[in-house]
Amino acid sequence: MTKELFIQGNEACARGAIEAGCRFFGGYPITPSTEIAEYLSIALPKVSGSFIQMExxxxxIGSVIGASWSGVKSMTATSGPGFSLMQENVGFAMMSETPLVIVDVQRGSPSTGQPTMAGQGDVMQVRWGSHGDYEPIAISPSSVQEFFDFTVRGFNLSEKYRVPVVILADEVIGHMRExxxxPDKIETFKRVQPNEDPKDFLPFKNVENGTNPMPAFGDGYNIHVTGLTHNELGYPTTINPKVHSNLVKRLVNKILKNREDIVSCDFKYCDDADVVLIGYGAPVRSIMETVKIGRSNGLKIGYLKINTTWPFPEDEIAKLAKNVDDLMVVEMNLGQMVHELERVARGDANVHLFSEIGGTLPKPKDILNRILDLI
Amino acid sequence: MGTGVDMTKEIKIGGFGGQGVILSGVIIGKAAALFDKKYSVQTQSYGPEARGGASKTEILISDEEITYPKVQSPDILVIMSHEALLKYHTNLKEEGTLIVDPDLVHVGVISDFINKNKIDVYEAQVTKLATEKIGLKIVANIVMVGVITKITKLISVNAAKKAIVNSVPKGTEDKNISAFELGYDIF
Amino acid sequence: MMDENNKNTKSSFITHEEKNPYIKYFRKDRLPTIFCSGCGIGIAINSFLKGFESSELDFNNLSLVSGIGCSSRIPGYINCDSLHTSHGRALSFGTGLKIANPDLDVVVFTGDGDAAAIGGNHLIHAARRNINLTVICINNNIYGMTGGQVSPTSPEGSLATTAPYGSIDTPFDLVDLVAAAGATFVGRWTTAHPLQLSKSIKNGLLNDGFSFIEIVSQCPTYYGRKNNLKTPVSMIKMFKENSINKRRADTLSDEELSAKIIVGEFVDKKREEFSEKIENLSYRESGKDTIRKSAYVV
Structure with a gap:
């Protein structure tokens, strides 16, 4: 039977993780994400899972990578400062193709910033926070329901493509109750086990679709997993340019070539719109209200809600830019995604930024006033 | 231009940490969403202090899906500390409702605002009643939920009681229901 | 260090097969190793494999974890599941690996820089938890992989590329550190004590808790060359001459012990193991042990 709950976003996320098959959580307390750890510390032992508060x-994130190689879906949750500390091992997980989920409940930043207030300062940290070339997957919920649904999807994508997936939430969605x-039935993606004989198995093979099956430690495959550039056997091979280029390109392409499967965004009232508002995460709620008020007052405004902040929905936006004069991104930082938008709109549309920092959600009336200035 | 096109009602409850302000918001939101089958959103904000700092919760209740989750201009303002009164009253809607605990708040200091904006003021001694009648000061927030339920009619009595039982610690249900009824009967 | 990079395919390098009884545990297609000739790591590996054999644990159940540095390259040469992680973090990866599958025997190879500098926090917390990991710390008193910089165990006055006037820093005693943090088995030997070492490794492997075995080892390439110990043999000789057994050391004064390497087994005690506690909690709350390899089924 479908069950109704009135809960915080953070609890919805934790419940989504359990439903998606998460059986290991390793974390460290940080506001405003801590409720996720607290909920899972209660829930995981009840489903024969493990919870550990690390140092x-x-x-x-190290423990989460280790647990994932033991064959268990694993997760951590944090906020900006903690996510900064995780960056080196985000790169390790990318390079070693370790499936895991990181929940980042963003707060006011930089530095310790505003622990109990909301922000979106980590958008580019998700994209470029670890050194080197990689293609992250990040999903941004803008409701409590989505925090549940997107966490499930995050686990599924992570297992399907063997990558770390970031659920890029924020304090508003994390602490809001709705x-x-x-759902009665939740679709989960089960990790794919190799079926070759261990002696013939190449764990990091340059396969067409980019993603190899993943054995667990103890399965008898005797694999070597390293963050060093490695050949198809997994052995360090660090000064052969071709090995490096083949490896990194495969890792990047396994995401880019599957954009269609990964990218998700919703268009509303865009067909006849003069101005389209664009957002992700909590500010989408401000955007929806703005459009509702605007439309009821005869303004032709629409919105684009970006669900997957990464990979960036560039084809969708490029197409939109050809049909609309003005695009305005609403974000809770001094302008991060706006740069992507400018790159993708390529002069086809004017790109504007509505930026709000300080910790509170952008107000619909302020956004509306900016639109009125435009038209 | 109006700020809302639907009939969303906005409630803001302010006090200090430790009064159970946030729990009262959770109960109202839960009553509306789960037991009256309306739409509701509850948010909260708090400072770094665990006790004694400013604490605030906001609840939006509507027959339609709620987009913007924060209160823009409350229809109902409930105040449990003088600091919160000074901070939040200016935003109260014209002809809005102000509910205060007069033992914690001096409404007199904003009498000009009240008169000018035709605010309906209710004074409910929730802390005193909780202490004297239930013997537990900490259920003042639930007494206040009773007051809010009666005055605003935004949630049903039945839904409020179910939400209380659903939200308070096991074993304290009866005391909390008594506290609710105490508040409900003030006006 | 030798070139590992032209070894893209499985080859048949078996020169030492007849001479080394442990060669069967190696990924033969990865030989030769990158280790310098005369490096103490060879003795460390052989002592480990000897200790492992005498422990009678199942090689198929062994997982090796390491961080970054010369000693952290060991798992890459042993033919079992191996996780070569980021600098200093091997213990946290190992913690996750062990908790998510307590059936695995997890051994962590690390060095003085990896374990005591960048990974120092993880070291004390893993010891505090008494999680069943066997840590083999090859302490050569210097950063070898990066070319001879001072480490947290470099003796005061010793020379390194970043201590050109002699180290003015105070070194850690890793045995004291880990014992104080709560490890339930702690031993220290040098590469001049391979038999005692392999016995302590066996004891560490069989200890159901956090085991730490320090191997004081020679880095002739950097430490020896910079500190007037010209050959590997002279370094091993120095270890032999300067080491003193714990039992004897207990009777000597601090003054008599200065510049000595105290060897032996320092801690061997019982305390509830951490992954077992997680198992017990799972059993209490769900009626079952923690679920193994669930990613393939849920």
Missing amino acids: DEISA RILL
Whole structure:
């Protein structure tokens, strides 16, 4: 039977993780994400899972990578400062193709910033925070229901493509309570086991679709997993340019070539719109209200809600830019995604930024006033 | 231009940490969403202090899906500390409702505002009643939920009681229901 | 260090097969190793494999974890599941690996820089938890992989590329550190004590808790060359001459012990192991042990 609950976003996320098959959580307390750890510390032992509070965020993500190689879907949750500490091992997880989920409940930043207030300062940290070339997957919920649904999807994408997936939430969605429906049946992606004989198995093979099956430690495959550039056997091979280029390109392409499967965004009232508002995460709620008020007052405004902040929905936006004069991104930082938008709109549309920092959601009336200035 | 096109009602409850302000918001939101089958959103904000700092919760209740989750201009303002009164009253809607605990708040200091904006003021001694009648000061927030339920009619009595039972610690249900009824009967 | 990079395919390098009884545990297609000739790591590996054999644990159940540095390259040469992680973090990866599958025997190879500098926090917390990991710390008193910089165990006055006037820093005693943090088995030997070392490794492997075995080892390439110990043999000789057994050391004064390497087994005690506690909690709350390899089924 479908179950209705009135819960916080952070609890919805934790419940989504359990439903998606998460059986290991390693974390470190940080506002405003801590409720996720607290909920899972209760829930995981009840489903024969493990919970550990580690000594810092570096070891938290380390434990999650280790647990994932033991064959268990694994997760951590944090906020900006903790996510910064995790960056080196985000790169390790990318390079070693370790599936895991990181929940980043963003707060006011930089530095310790505003622990109990909202922000979106980590958008580019998700994209470029670890050194080197990689293609992250990040999903941004803008409701409590989505925090549940997107966490499930995050686990599924992570297992399907063997990558770390970031659920890029924020304090507003993390702490807000709304009614959510827990579906009867949840589709999960089960990790793919190799079926070759261990002696013939190449764990990091340059396969067409980019993603190899993943054995667990103890399965008899005797694999070597390293963050060093490695050949198809997994052995360090660090000064052969071709090995490096083949490896990194495969890792990047396994995401880019599957954009269609990964990218998700919703268009509303864009067909006849003069101005289209663009957002992700909590500010989408401000955007929806603005459009509702605007439309009821005869303004032709629409919106684009970006669900997957990464990979960036560039084809969708490029197409939109050809049909609309003005695009305005609403974000809770001094302008991060706006740069992507400018790159993708390529002069086809004017790109504007509505930026709000300080910790509170952008107000619909302020956004509306900016639109009125435009038209 | 109006700020809302639907009939969303906005409630803001302000006090200090430790009064159970946030729990009262959760109960109202839960009553509306789960038991009256309306739409509701509850948010909160708090400072770094665990106790004694400013604490605030906001609840939006509507027959339609709620987009913007924060209160823009409350229809109902409930105040449990003088600091919160000074901070939040200016935003109260014209002809809005102000509910205060007069033992914690001096409404007199904003009498000009009240008169000018035709605010309906209710004074409910929730802390005193909780202490004297239930013997537990900490259920003042639930007494206040009773007051809010009666005055605003935004949630049903039945839904409010179910939400209380659903939200308070096991074993304290009866005391909390008594506290609710106490508040409900003030006006 | 030798070139590992032209070894893209499985080859048949078996020169030492007849001479080394442990060669069967190696990824033969990865030989030769990158280790310098005369490096103490060879003795460390052989002592480990000897200790492992005498422990009678199942090689198929062994997982090796390491961080960054010369000693952290060991798992890459042993033919079992191996996780070569980021600098200093091997213990946190190992913690996750062990908790998510307590059936695995997890051994962590690390060095003085990896374990005691960048990974120092993880070291004390893993010891505090008494999680069943066997840590083999090859302490050569210097950063070898990066070319001879001072480490947290470099003796005061010793020379390194970043201590050109002699180290003015105070070194850690890793045995004291880990014992104080709560490890339930702690041993220290040098590469001049391979038999005692392999026995302590066996004891560490069989200890159901956090085991730490320090191997004081020679880095002739950097430490030896910079500190007037010209050959590997002279370094091993120095270890032999300067080491003193714990039992004897207990009777000597601090003054008599200065510049000595105290060897032996320092801690061997019982305390509830951490992954077992997680198992017990799972059993209490769900009626079952923690679920193994669930990613393939849920």
